[in-house]
Every structure is written in structure tokens, then in C-alpha cells.
Amino acid sequence: MPAIALRAALSILLYLLTPVAFAQPVTWNDDFGPVTFEHPPRRVVVLDWGLVEQLLAIGVTPVGVGEPDGYRRWVSIPELPASVADVGARREPNLEAMSQLRPDLILATPEYTSILPLLNAVAPTMLLATFDDHGQPLQRSRHITTLLGRMLGHEAQADALLKRVDKRFAEARAALAGQAREPLYLVTFLDERHLRVNGGQGLYQAVLDQLGLRNAWQGPTSSWGFATITLSALATPADARLVLFEPLPDRAVLDRNPIWKALSAVREQRVDSLPAVWPYGGVSSAERLALLLQQRFAPSAQP
């Protein structure tokens, strides 16, 4: 008995002294299979802005991000704290800089498959796609949000986020229901002659589906959910409404453009502009888009 007691006491002591040594290895599945961690990960480096957004949205601040200034400029919401370290270009994240942050998890997308061995040498890396061939970005983002919440001990925040987003969708859907709505073109100008239209398998399309809105663009898109088109592609259907996302082109240049002027949406003043929403993000960007659409098209039903 004393021996057992001694051993127990010793192991308790050891446990207190080196908690890590006793922590069980944990395994989580990314898109390609199990990834094993020696202990639950806490210090996260994120290489994809969409994943940065999804991580911040559940209240986890990464220790390092690829091109954080770009995130602040192009994604911007949720806000990225200034304390987060810059690990260099997203395409070629600086391995030295990353390893000096001592991360225990790297989050990236399947586009990083070819440098996965390098990333794994820094820290266990999980590849998570919000956008894949199945074209269900919202489902994917829900899955990622839940997964990250459980992995990083932010389960409650993740649940709350998903509930809040569901509520937002439901409210927006209800607010927009009952009004006869014309189909929407969700476009961003590249230059005066070329634009990107969102649809297909993209996040914008998923939000439209959630809100019961129709997309006027029924053509094919890339797996990220956009197609490069010219103005004339916006001519049909005749009842379409144009939603332009910032940055907007020079108004004077547009007003001189006969095709722009002839678009039925322009002639009948069905043109709106909205602040930019990161089209390659997750539930949080989706929520933001839903809110913007609701505010614009059903302002009376403001929460």
C-alpha cells in the first residue's frame, strides 16, 4: 500500500511539474485525414485570409498571419490585432519566421499541398478548404468553425457564432420575403471593361440561397465562385438588379459608356453599391453580406 501511495504521490507531483508530458496526444481530421498533435494546439499560424477570418470570428487570435496588411485592407472584418506577427507572403510563407513563433498548429488550404512537408516541419499543419469542387462553402465553413472551436477550446464561441449567423440568415430571409425581388448581379469592377461576377459555387451564391434571393448570373464560375465577364453579359435578364461592390469605377467613365447606360438595370435605376465583402471567406463574411443585403433591400425590417 505505501508503495502504491508513494507512486501515486509521485505521479501527481510529476503531473503538476510537467503537465505537457502527461497530456495525451490529440488527433483531429483535416480534409485529407488525421493530424496528430502532442498537446492541444494553442499557438496558431494562419496562411489563408479566409481561415484568418474564420479563426478571428470565434475569438482566437493567431500568433502569425501571411500578409496581415493585405488582410486588413481586403478582408478587414473581423479586425486583426496589431500584435499578430507577419510571416511573409501567403504563397511562400517564411519558414524561419514561422518557426521562431513556435506555433503548434498551421492552418492552410489544400492549395498548400505542394509545400505541406515544409509546413509540417514547422508545426503540424491542417489543410481546410472552404471552397472545393462540391461548392458548399457555407457548410464547409460551418464544419471548419466547429472544428476550430473544438480544437482550440473555443467551442462555445463557435456555437454562438453559428447560431448568430443562422439567426441573421433567418431574419434577413424573413425581412426580404414577401417582396417581389428581381434577380441580382453581384459584381466587382476590375477595370472599365472587365468585371468579376459572383455566383456558382461561391460564398455570395450561398448567401443568396440562404436569403431566398435569386442570382442573375447563371453562367459557370471558377471553384472560388467568380467569372470574369464584360459589361454586355449583364444585359439579360432584363429585370436584373446590379449590386456593385467597392471599389467602384470612375462614375464619369461609366456614365459615358453607352452599353452601361443602356443596361435595363441602369436605365431603370436598379443599381446599388455595397462595401466590399471578402468573397473567399467563411460564415463571418457571409453574415456580413447577408446584413448588407438586408439593410439595402429591406431597410424597414432593421433589427
Next chain:
Amino acid sequence: MILHVINRRPAPLLIMLLIGAIALAASNLATHLPVDLWWQAISAPQDEQLDQLLVHYSWLPRMTMAWLCGATLALTGCVLQQALRNPLAEPATLGIASGAQLALSMATLWAPWLLVNGREWLALAGGGVALLLVFALAWRKAFSPLALILGGILVSLYFGAVNAGLMILHGQELGPLFIWGAGSLVQQDWQQVQFLLPRLLPALGILLLIRPLTLLGLEDSGARALGLSLNRSRLIALLLALWLSGCVVASVGMIGFIGLTAPSLCSMLGARRLRDRLLWSPLLGALLLWLTDLLVQRLEGFDGGFLPTGAATALVGAPLLIWLVQGLRLRGEAPRSSDNSTLPRHSSRTLLLGLALLLAATVLVALAFGAGPHGWTWSQGAMLDELLAWRAPRVLAAIGCGALLALAGCLIQRLTGNPLASPELLGISSGAAMGMLLALILLPAASNGALIGASTLGAVITFAALLALSRRDNFSPTQLLLVGIAVGALFDALLQILLANGDSRAQQMLNWMAGSTYRANEQTSWLLGVTLMLFGGLCLMLHRWLDILPLGEAATRGFGVSLRGSRLALLGLSALMTACATVVIGPLSFIGLLAPHLTRMLGLVRARAQLAGAILLGALVMVAADWLGRNVLYPYQMPAGLLAALIAGPYLMMQLWRR
């Protein structure tokens, strides 16, 4: 009246193309609008009828622009080719297009206000600077055809490298420029036609230049004997060509190869006199571009992808160029290597030792010294051990690639007797790059091994094609260079299409293309090390051939060396070495051009000494470039190949200028 003076032989082809284009255009227009409304849409579209407006403001101006740009580019090519007595001169090969592109990229990043009204002038200025640079490089050679083309390639590659660097650092902001860069003919009103048309009026001035230009086609001595102020008419013709092509590039972007193919096709069809070519080329150019654009519009309907016309012309034009090159004779053979044999040779051992020490010191610095989260630091102990895991493979890769490319460059320069030949310029690197790009497109999430296999395959195929195409001419150096340009252009076109579509794989390619040691690991270090040992040893064993070959064909035979056999072996060896290096570091670096050159400058003239020196120097420059790339913008990293190119470019231009 004039008809019987004009050579009519290109007419049948033209008529065939015209019929084809009209049929295509009609079927294309029919998808927009019923036939009975065509005339109304063209003459006076009704305000409320969008399909009519589209025909009037989009379809028609697009067609007009295709005609105007095609004709102008062909005319420009014709004039340039005549004025420079160079069958390959055109806006793209002379660097005009790359200069314009770079000017626009820079303005987008740092002076966007310039773009609002002055886009055209920016492109014009950039193109002008590039052309001036090319001319400056060829000035002392009296615009010899080869000097011009080499200058053009060098300037294009250099500006392209700077542009690639900007795109790597600022891809998000420069996105829209990719479309312009790929040459889109999309129109939304008549503004561009209104912009372009009056600016093309000076083209009529060519009528006044026909006589002097015809004389320019003769040998200089012959023309001078006729009392012609040669350089003035040449200058006027060149300025005219610059202006015309600048305007086209400014309004629709880069549309390659029309300026090359239309005049060449015309002369092949029998329009030998300048007057004939000046008449037929623009017609053919207009038709070719119109047809290409119609095909592009037809293809676009299918997959929703966006296919810029300029890239499509390159896809069609590059193979055509390869085909054309076969029957081509460039006046003025490649320059022979300058004879430096008077330089003292006894010091070569000391020199090599010095180079080796310098390389060792550079490697030490590259491994231990660098930027980090706390600024610049010399690392020691455990810290160094940790960093070595990241730095060592990259430094090793840099050594291996630099040395292999330098060796390949040595072989090729000796082989062709042309001190400006190099693996980068022969298209072997581009072939490898193309293989990799295709693998990225066709095999989603391809492994590193698959990518390496694909790019090796690309290099080997390119090499085999080079051999097959130039067999008839005993591997004439000039033709090899030209095929290299064509392969490079083909690869560029593919990449442009992907970039214009915002494909993320293209961004990945951009990085690899620019030559980064980022992906290096133990495996690649071993691969490169073994290859270097094996091929380096082989090269040193073959040094006798290398000493003999530059002496010329007669001398080579005199020494009892089989010309074809030795050339084939050396070409094969250099291609393999290029492929191995390209797989790791991408197609762009200039090391294969720079290192052999530097060694000769240092006085290492004999083949064995030059090979050893080139190995050391190639490694040295690449390690230095890699170190700079890793540290200057920390934590952002610039690819080593790109930095090597940025360092080497001005030096090589200086050399070209001095020669």
C-alpha cells in the same frame, strides 16, 4: 492601274481567310441579333434595344479594333523588319510591349492618378524607353540583326523580371493589369477607336518612306553609294513604328506575333518587294487578328472562362514562328566569342582558389547571418542549428542550380560560338516551366514529385524539338535562339491566360517561375549534388571538344572531331543540366548567361579553367542572390532567380553595349 505593278500572290490566301472570317462573323452576329435588324443596329441603333446597342457599341468596335490593331501591328512589323533588316523585328521582340507593361504596373502601384487620363502615354513612354535601351545596346553593332534581337530579348526578359517581382509583392493590386497584359479586345463604345484612329494617321507617312526603306533593305554599303542618308530615314521609320505600336499597345495591351507572322507569311507567299509587303501585310494582319478574335469569342461562350485575344494570338503565333524559323536565314551570323587569349593564363589556379574561398565565405554568411524578428543577427549555437535546418537546403540548392546553369551556359556558348547564348534564351527553361504549368492545371494538388517529373518532361520535349527542328542546319545558333523565343512566348501565353482568369495556380507559378529555392529540401540537395558531380565531371572530361568547337567547323573537322556527334552530346548534356536546375529554381535567372561570361572576363579562357570558374561563380552569384532574396524584405522573400536576374541584367546589358 497600279494593280499590275503589285504582286498578287498572297491574294488567294487572303480571300480564303476573308471568306472564313466573314462566315464566322456572320454566325457570331446572328447569335446577337436577327439578320433583318443588322443594318439598323449598325447604322442607327435604337436607344431602348440593348442587343442593337451591343452590336453597335461592343461588337462593331471590337471588330474595328481587331482590324486596326492587326493592320497596324503588321505594318509596324513590316517597317521594323525592313528598317532594321531583321526578319524578326516586331513590337514584342524589340521589348516595346514589356516596357509598356512595366510602366503601367509601376504607375498602378505608385502613381495611380497617372492612369486616369494618361494610360496611353505611360505605355508609350515605357515602350519608348525599352526600345531606346534595345537600340542603345545594338548601336555599336550598327543595328546588326542579331544584336538587336538579343538586345530585345534581354530587355524583355529584364523588364519582365522586374514586373514579375512587382506582381509577386503586389499581386492583389495588380490583378486587373493581368487582363491588359494579356491583350483584350473587348470594347464598350467607340472611344478606343476614336483614340486610335487619328493617331494612326502618321502611318500614311510610310508612303514617303518606301524608296529609302527599299534601299535600306540593301547592304549598307550599297545604299550609301546611292547617296542616301541612311540613319536618318531609318530613324524616322523607327520612330514611326514606335509611335504606331505604342498606340496599339496602349489601347488594347499586348498582342504578340501579328507583327511577326503577317509580314513573314506575305513574303513566304511571294510578296518579296517591300511595296508588296507594305500592301499585303496590313491586310493579312487585320484578317489574322480578326479571325483569332472571332475564334476567341466563340470559345468564350463555352466554359465561361475569359480568353484574352493577345494571349490567343501568341498561342497560335508561337508555333507558327517555330515553323517559320526553319526556312529563315538571318543576315549576319551570331557574333563569335571575342578572343581573350592574350590575357595571362598562369594565374588561373590562384584565381580559382580565390573564387573558391570567396564562395566559402559567402556560404558562411548566407548560413549564419540574416534578418530575423529582432533585426539582423549572427546566429550561433542552438539558434544556428535550428536555422540551419531552413537555410542549409536553400543554400545548397542555390549552389547546385547556379553551378549547373553556369555549366550549361558554358557548354552552349562554346557550342554555338556565341557568348550571348544561354539555357534561358534557348527556351529549355521555358519548356520545363511549361511542363510544370500543365501539370498544375491537369493534376489538381499534384505532388512535388509529379511536378518535377512534368517539368523534366517539358525540358526534354523542348530539347528534342530543338534538335529535330534545327537538324537540317547543323544546329545553327541563331535558329536555336529563335526557337527558344517562341517556346518562351508560348509558355507566357498560357500563363497570361491563367493570370487573367485569376487562377490561383498561376500565382503559384509566378513564384516558382521567378526562381525560388523555397521548395528545396534534402532530396533536391542530393539530386542537385549528384547531378552536379556527374555532369560537371563529364563536362571537364569533354574539355577538349569545348576548346576546339569555338574555332569553327573546319578546324573542328581538322582535329578529327565529329561535328554533329560532339554538338549533339554537348547539347544534350546542357539540356539535362538546365532541366535539373530549372525544376528547382525556375526558368529565369540569367546565371547561365552571366557566369561563363564573367569567367572569361576574369581571364579563364581555356575550357577546363572556364568550366571550373563558372561552377564557382554561378554558385557564388546564386547564393548571394538567394541570401539577398531571403533577407532584404524580411519576412517577405524574393526568389533567388529573380534577384540574380535583376543583378545580372544590367551587367549583361553593359557587356552587350560595349561589344
